[in-house]
Amino acid sequence: MAYTEDDLKKELETQEYEYGFYTNIESDTFPKGLNEDIVRAISKKKNEPDWMTEWRLDAYRIWEQMEEPEWANVRYEKPDFQAISYYSAPKQADPNKSMDDVDPELLEMYRKLGISVDEQKRLQNVAVDIVVDSVSVATTFKKTLAEKGIIFMPISEAIQEHPELVKKYMGTVVPKTDNFYAALNSAVFTDGSFCYIPKGVKCPMELSTYFRINEGGTGQFERTLVIADESSYVSYLEGCTAPSRDENQLHAAVVELIALDDAEIKYSTVQNWFPGNKEGQGGVYNFVTKRGLCEKNSKISWTQVETGSAVTWKYPSCILKGDNSVGEFYSIAVTNNYQQADTGTKMVHLGKNTRSTIISKGISAGKSQNSYRGLVQVNSRAENARNFSQCDSLLMGNECGAHTFPYIEAKNKSAQIEHEATTSKIGEDQIFYCNQRGIDTEKAIALIVNGFSKEVLNKLPMEFAVEAQKLLEISLEGSVG
Amino acid sequence: MLEIKDLHASVEDKEILKGINLEVKAGEVHAIMGPNGSGKSTLASVIAGKEEFEVTKGSVSLEGEDLEEVAPEERAHKGVFLSFQYPVEIPGVSVTNFMKTAINESRKAKGLEDMPAKDMLKLIREKSELLEIDRKFLSRSLNEGFSGGEKKRNEIFQMAMLEPKVAILDETDSGLDIDALRIVANGVNKLKSKDNAVIVITHYQRLLDYIVPDFVHVLHNGKIVKSGGKELAMELEEKGYDWIKQEATV
Ligand SMILES: Nc1ncnc2c1ncn2[C@@H]1O[C@H](COP(=O)(O)OP(=O)(O)OP(=O)(O)O)[C@@H](O)[C@H]1O
Ligand SMILES: [Mg+2]
Numbered sequence: 013m014a015y016t017e018d019d020l021k022k023e024l025e026t027q028e029y030e031y032g033f034y035t036n037i038e039s040d041t042f043p044k045g046l047n048e049d050i051v052r053a054i055s056k057k058k059n060e061p062d063w064m065t066e067w068r069l070d071a072y073r074i075w076e077q078m079e080e081p082e083w084a085n086v087r088y089e090k091p092d093f094q095a096i097s098y099y100s101a102p103k104q105a106d107p108n109k110s111m112d113d114v115d116p117e118l119l120e121m122y123r124k125l126g127i128s129v130d131e132q133k134r135l136q137n138v139a140v141d142i143v144v145d146s147v148s149v150a151t152t153f154k155k156t157l158a159e160k161g162i163i164f165m166p167i168s169e170a171i172q173e174h175p176e177l178v179k180k181y182m183g184t185v186v187p188k189t190d191n192f193y194a195a196l197n198s199a200v201f202t203d204g205s206f207c208y209i210p211k212g213v214k215c216p217m218e219l220s221t222y223f224r225i226n227e228g229g230t231g232q233f234e235r236t237l238v239i240a241d242e243s244s245y246v247s248y249l250e251g252c253t254a255p256s257r258d259e260n261q262l263h264a265a266v267v268e269l270i271a272l273d274d275a276e277i278k279y280s281t282v283q284n285w286f287p288g289n290k291e292g293q294g295g296v297y298n299f300v301t302k303r304g305l306c307e308k309n310s311k312i313s314w315t316q317v318e319t320g321s322a323v324t325w326k327y328p329s330c331i332l333k334g335d336n337s338v339g340e341f342y343s344i345a346v347t348n349n350y351q352q353a354d355t356g357t358k359m360v361h362l363g364k365n366t367r368s369t370i371i372s373k374g375i376s377a378g379k380s381q382n383s384y385r386g387l388v389q390v391n392s393r394a395e396n397a398r399n400f401s402q403c404d405s406l407l408m409g410n411e412c413g414a415h416t417f418p419y420i421e422a423k424n425k426s427a428q429i430e431h432e433a434t435t436s437k438i439g440e441d442q443i444f445y446c447n448q449r450g451i452d453t454e455k456a457i458a459l460i461v462n463g464f465s466k467e468v469l470n471k472l473p474m475e476f477a478v479e480a481q482k483l484l485e486i487s488l489e490g491s492v493g
Numbered sequence: 494m495l496e497i498k499d500l501h502a503s504v505e506d507k508e509i510l511k512g513i514n515l516e517v518k519a520g521e522v523h524a525i526m527g528p529n530g531s532g533k534s535t536l537a538s539v540i541a542g543k544e545e546f547e548v549t550k551g552s553v554s555l556e557g558e559d560l561e562e563v564a565p566e567e568r569a570h571k572g573v574f575l576s577f578q579y580p581v582e583i584p585g586v587s588v589t590n591f592m593k594t595a596i597n598e599s600r601k602a603k604g605l606e607d608m609p610a611k612d613m614l615k616l617i618r619e620k621s622e623l624l625e626i627d628r629k630f631l632s633r634s635l636n637e638g639f640s641g642g643e644k645k646r647n648e649i650f651q652m653a654m655l656e657p658k659v660a661i662l663d664e665t666d667s668g669l670d671i672d673a674l675r676i677v678a679n680g681v682n683k684l685k686s687k688d689n690a691v692i693v694i695t696h697y698q699r700l701l702d703y704i705v706p707d708f709v710h711v712l713h714n715g716k717i718v719k720s721g722g723k724e725l726a727m728e729l730e731e732k733g734y735d736w737i738k739q740e741a742t743v
Contacts, residue, residue: 439581440545441581442581442582442583444541444543444545444565445577445580445581445583446566446583446595447542447564447565447566447569448541448542448565448566448568448569448573448574448575448577449566449569449591449595449651449655450566450569450570450595450596450598450599450602450655451566451594451595451598452564452566452598453566455594455598459583459586459590459591459594460583460586462585462586463583463584463585463586463634464584464585465585466585467585
C-alpha cells in the first residue's frame with residue numbers, strides 16, 4: 013500500500029504523547045492562589061533565612077504592579093494566577109536519602125523517560141540533580157564534585173549552605189524587576205539548581221538537571237544560578253519532558269549564568285514539554301528568562317533544542333560586559349500542530365572587542381507559528397564589536413508560519429554586524445529522491461530536518477545530540493510537507 | 494524481470510505516456526532514446542512510483558508483481574533504482590549518512606538488522622574505489638554544490654551501494670567529461686550481471702559504445718515508436734529523429 017499523507021496524519025492523531033503519562037505520587041500541595049502569605053509559607057516550608065523571605069516578598073510586590081507582556085507573537089489564554097498552586101513537594105522527598113530509598117514509582121517514571129540515575133550516568137560522566145515538581149529527590153556525584161570544590165546542589169540547599177554566594181549573585185543578571193515572569197519566579201520559586209565552579213577549575217563532567225512537571229495544576233518556577241569563577245569551565249545540560257495534561261501548565265523559570273574573567277559556560281537545553289494535542293488543547297506554557305553575564309575574556313554559549321510546549325517565550329541572552337567576551341546562541345525550535353514559539357536571543361555588547369554568534373533554525377509544521385526574535389545591541393563604548401546572525405526557517409506544509417524579527421541597535425560605528433536569513437520548504441522532489449532510495453517519507457523528513465539542524469546539533473554534547481535527534485523525529489512525525 | 498504493458502500516465506490531466514509496452518529480461522541492457530519532452534524521464538518516474546503522475550491505464554510489474562499499489566520506497570526495497578536526470582540537494586546530510594540510512598531502511602524492510610559499521614565502511618570503500626571517488630567527497634552534503642558530473646557519478650555510486658535488480662539511468666552521461674564517462678560506464682558494466690537489468694536513457698550514441706545495449710527503443714510523444722538493436726542508435730546519431738517522427742505520423 014502506498015503510504016499517504018492522510019495515513020500519516022491518522023497515525024499522528026492516534027499516537028499518544030510519547031512521554032505522556034502521569035505518575036501518582038502523593039504530594040503535599042498548597043491551596044491555590046497567590047498572596048504574601050503564600051510567599052511567606054513557601055519560604056517557611058524551605059526553612060529560609062529572613063533575607064530570602066524579604067527578597068521574595070519584595071519580588072511579589074513588584075510583580076503585583078506589573079502587567080503580563082503582550083508583545084510576543086503568540087496567542088493564548090492568559091493563565092489565572094490565582095488558580096495555580098505554588099508549592100508541591102513529593103511527600104517522600106529527602107535530600108539525604110540514597111537512591112535505594114526513592115519511591116519506586118518515581119524510579120519507574122525515570123525509567124520510562126529513559127533517564128538513568130544510576131551507574132550508566134556515572135560511566136557517561138554525567139552528574140544528575142533531579143527535580144520532581146519542586147523538591148530535589150536525589151543528588152548524585154556531589155562527592156566527586158566536592159573534591160574539586162565544585163558546588164552543585166539544589167538552590168534551596170545552597171540558600172542554607174552558601175548564603176554568601178546566593179546573596180551575592182542571585183538577581184544580579186535577571187533582576188526581580190526584569191519582567192513579569194521573572195518577578196513572579198523570584199517570589200515563588202521552589203527549587204532549581206545552584207552551581208559554582210571555583211577559580212581555575214574545569215568541571216570534569218557534564219552537569220545535568222532534569223525538570224518535570226508532575227502535579228496537575230501546579231506551576232513550576234525553577235531558579236537556576238550558575239557561577240563560573242575566573243578561568244573555570246563548565247558544561248551544563250538541562251532536559252525535560254512532562255506528563256500530558258488537559259489544562260495548561262505554566263512554567264516560568266529563571267536561569268542566571270555568571271562567567272567571571274576568562275571563564276566559560278556552555279548551557280545546553282533539550283526541551284520536550286507536552287505541546288498540547290492536535291487541536292491545540294493542553295500543553296505547557298513556557299515563559300522563561302535566561303540570561304548570562306560575561307566578564308573579561310569569558311564566553312557563554314547557549315544551545316537549545318525546543319520541541320515542546322504549547323506556547324514558548326524564551327530568549328537566552330548574553331550581556332557581554334567584559335572586553336573580549338564572547339556570546340553564542342545556537343537554537344533549534346520545532347513547532348507542530350498548534351504550537352507557538354517566540355524565541356530568540358539578545359546579545360548586548362558593552363565591552364570592547366566583544367563577539368557574538370547567533371544561529372537559529374526554526375522548523376514549523378502543521379498549523380504552528382514559529383518566530384525568531386533577536387536583538388543585537390552595540391553600546392557606544394563597545395569598540396570593534398562583531399556579530400554574525402543566521403536565521404534559517406524550514407516550512408512543512410502550507411498552514412504553518414515562520415517569522416523573523418531581527419533588531420539591531422548599533423551605537424558604535426566600528427561595529428560589524430552581519431545578518432543572514434533563509435526560508436525553505438521541504439520539497440516533494442527531496443522526499444521522492446529519498447523514497448527512491450528506500451527511505452520512507454517519515455524517515456526522509458527526519459533526515460532532511462536533521463541535515464537542516466546539523467550546525468546546532470553539532471554543538472550539543474554527544475549523548476544529548478542523540479537524544480535531541482530522536483526528539484526532532486518524534487515531534488515532526490506525521491507532518492509531511 | 495520488468496514488464497510494462499500499455500502504460501498510460503498523465504499529470505494534471507495532461508497525458509504524457511500514451512501506451513508504452515516494454516519487456517526487460519534479466520541480464521539485458523535496454524537503451525531508450527527520443528527527442529526532448531518525449532516522456533523518457535516521465536517513464537522512469539512512473540516506474541519508480543512517483544505519485545505526481547497518475548497511471549490511468551496499463552501496468553508496470555516487477556518479477557511478476559504488479560507495482561500499482563507499491564510505494565516508491567518499497568519499489569526501491571524490491572530492487573528498482575533510478576539514477577536521476579536532475580539529482581536533488583539535501584543540505585546537511587552527508588553522502589555517507591544518506592547511504593547508510595538508505596541501506597539500513599532496505600534491510601529493515603527485509604527484517605534484517607542494521608548493517609554493522611565495519612561492513613558499511615568496507616562497502617563504501619569498495620564502491621568508491623570502483624567509481625574512483627575521493628572519500629572526502631562522501632562527507633559532503635548530498636549533491637550540495639556538486640558539479641554536474643559529480644552529481645552523476647554520485648548517482649552511480651549509490652547504485653553500486655544498493656545493487657538494484659533494475660537500474661534506470663536517466664541521462665547519466667550528460668555532464669560527464671570523457672574520462673568520467675569511461676569510469677562511470679565501467680562501473681555500470683562491472684555491476685551488470687545475468688540477474689539484473691539496466692535501462693539507459695540517453696541522447697548520445699557515445700555512452701552506448703561503453704554500455705552496449707541489447708535493444709534500443711525510440712520514444713516519441715509518449716509511445717515507443719521504434720525498437721531495434723544497437724545499430725539503431727548509430728542510425729539515429731547519423732540521421733536525427735525526423736525520419737522516425739515522420740514514420741510515426743504516417
Ligand atoms: N509535472 C509536470 N507537469 C506538467 N508537465 C510535465 C510534468 N512533468 C513532465 N511534463 C511534461 O511531460 C513531457 C515529457 O517530459 P519528460 O521529462 O518525460 O521528457 P524527456 O523525454 O525526459 O525529455 P528530455 O530529453 O528533455 O529529458 C514534457 O512535455 C514535460 O513538459
Ligand atoms: Mg528527461
